[in-house]
Amino acid sequence: MTNLLHRSIHASLPVAVRGEGIHLFDATGKAYIDASGGAAVSCLGHAHPEVLAALHAQLDRIAYAHTGFFTTEAAEELADRLVADAPQGLDHVYLVSGGSEAVEAALKMARQYFVEKGEPQRRHIIARRQSYHGNTLGALATGGNEWRRSQFKPLLIETHHIDPCYAYRHQMPEESDEAYAARAAGELEAKILELGTDQVIAFVAETVVGATAGAVPPVADYLKRIRAICDRYGVLLILDEVMCGMGRTGTLHACEQDGVSPDLMTIAKGLGGGYQPVGAVLLSKRIFDAFAQGSGFFQHGHTYMGHPMAAAAGLAVQTILKRDDLLGNVRDMGNHLETCLVERLGNHHHVGDIRGRGLFRGVELVKDRATKKPFDAGLKLNARIKKEAMTRGLMVYPMGGTIDGQNGDHVLLAPPFIIVKNDVEKIVEKLADAIEAAISSI
Numbered sequence: 393m394t395n396l397l398h399r400s401i402h403a404s405l406p407v408a409v410r411g412e413g414i415h416l417f418d419a420t421g422k423a424y425i426d427a428s429g430g431a432a433v434s435c436l437g438h439a440h441p442e443v444l445a446a447l448h449a450q451l452d453r454i455a456y457a458h459t460g461f462f463t464t465e466a467a468e469e470l471a472d473r474l475v476a477d478a479p480q481g482l483d484h485v486y487l488v489s490g491g492s493e494a495v496e497a498a499l500k501m502a503r504q505y506f507v508e509k510g511e512p513q514r515r516h517i518i519a520r521r522q523s524y525h526g527n528t529l530g531a532l533a534t535g536g537n538e539w540r541r542s543q544f545k546p547l548l549i550e551t552h553h554i555d556p557c558y559a560y561r562h563q564m565p566e567e568s569d570e571a572y573a574a575r576a577a578g579e580l581e582a583k584i585l586e587l588g589t590d591q592v593i594a595f596v597a598e599t600v601v602g603a604t605a606g607a608v609p610p611v612a613d614y615l616k617r618i619r620a621i622c623d624r625y626g627v628l629l630i631l632d633e634v635m636c637g638m639g640r641t642g643t644l645h646a647c648e649q650d651g652v653s654p655d656l657m658t659i660a661k662g663l664g665g666g667y668q669p670v671g672a673v674l675l676s677k678r679i680f681d682a683f684a685q686g687s688g689f690f691q692h693g694h695t696y697m698g699h700p701m702a703a704a705a706g707l708a709v710q711t712i713l714k715r716d717d718l719l720g721n722v723r724d725m726g727n728h729l730e731t732c733l734v735e736r737l738g739n740h741h742h743v744g745d746i747r748g749r750g751l752f753r754g755v756e757l758v759k760d761r762a763t764k765k766p767f768d769a770g771l772k773l774n775a776r777i778k779k780e781a782m783t784r785g786l787m788v789y790p791m792g793g794t795i796d797g798q799n800g801d802h803v804l805l806a807p808p809f810i811i812v813k814n815d816v817e818k819i820v821e822k823l824a825d826a827i828e829a830a831i832s833s834i
């Protein structure tokens with residue numbers, strides 16, 4: 393019995409002792425293909441020698457310096473790198489230790505921005521039902537995942553949720569992408585009008601929805617329409633790219649593919665590739681200037697923000713990503729992964745949808761393809777798939793239906809960017825076997 397209070401008290405988990413490339417090994421020597429990058433974290437794979445060397449070198453220089461007293465070379469260099477490659481208009485960085493911290497900081501930055509500007513009446517956050525933004529209270533309130541939120545509701549700030557852009561389930565049969573984008577984005581405008589045009593702080597969305605939905609990208613034009621609506625009412629657009637960002641979809645930032653820049657963007661996971669806990673908020677000049685010309689101070693902070701070890705990890709990972717053109721491999725292998733998934737699972741009775749971008753792909757499972765009816769949630773199909781996959785030496789990231797039980801179980805794939813063709817094929821074979829075995833066990 394373990395002394396750890398981890399997510400699942402009763403699960404007896406294998407002990408990970410070693411990682412190498414796209415594999416993790418447990419204490420018995422069994423190898424697992426890391427086809428989910430943990431939770432879409434591991435982008436360079438495990439034990440990359442250059443990242444390890446950069447971390448050792450940083451540890452020899454300085455392990456920690458509080459940001460209230462000092463800045464460090466590692467933090468400054470990482471900030472410069474992030475700004476150089478940021479979406480248009482984002483030119484400042486706030487470094488934290490992970491995704492939830494980044495989301496909390498972005499929410500507070502957005503609120504303080506309006507206080508600095510003399511619009512303190514703005515108090516509402518709007519987000520989407522199908523979303524996960526982290527487990528700290530502000531981030532949890534922002535997310536729309538009822539399973540994670542329900543027992544904590546009395547502690548959550550009031551937030552407002554609209555429908556996601558989820559073509560597989562919400563686009564009507566004869567509806568064009570343009571018409572669906574207009575309808576889905578129109579919900580934001582309606583919500584702003586309902587709450588009051590000078591009352592809303594920000595709209596928060598994952599560019600490509602990850603954990604709650606299995607790599608659901610927006611249809612063309614949706615985010616452009618969202619951007620225009622935010623601009624019309626002076627509402628800030630916060631894109632949460634903690635999971636889908638930093639190259640995962642084939643461009644450094646997922647929103648590049650939608651032709652949109654947010655006012656604030658959160659990143660984490662792939663930023664440090666799992667070598668250290670690190671996250672960041674990228675913010676626009678107009679927000680930075682409001683602070684600089686106002687109170688001169690962002691009322692926030694954490695002991696470990698801007699940690700030099702975390703910054704060194706982020707810098708090493710991002711340097712290698714660029715030097716080795718790994719985004720090119722994400723696009724090529726992402727296309728191959730999609731082709732293999734469609735060939736192997738596209739006609740499967742219980743596969744409703746295969747979707748995603750780059751090396752961020754989702755498979756949604758349904759009881760009935762014609763009606764899109766999901767499996768009964770009590771069957772816990774997603775947990776069965778995870779167990780069967782682990783038995784076969786495959787790590788995937790499955791979740792259950794999360795919009796009021798209306799969507800099906802799904803499996804998220806997010807392998808490291810260094811993956812090669814042969815491994816992509818192995819992943820799809822093992823996944824197909826695991827799905828078959830899980831469904832037969834019901």
Ligand code: PLP
Nearest residue numbers: 490491492524525526632634635
């Ligand atoms: N935002 C998104 C989109 C996420 O997927 C996650 C984690 O899965 C978070 C925020 C929270 O990140 P963390 O678990 O590092 O706190």
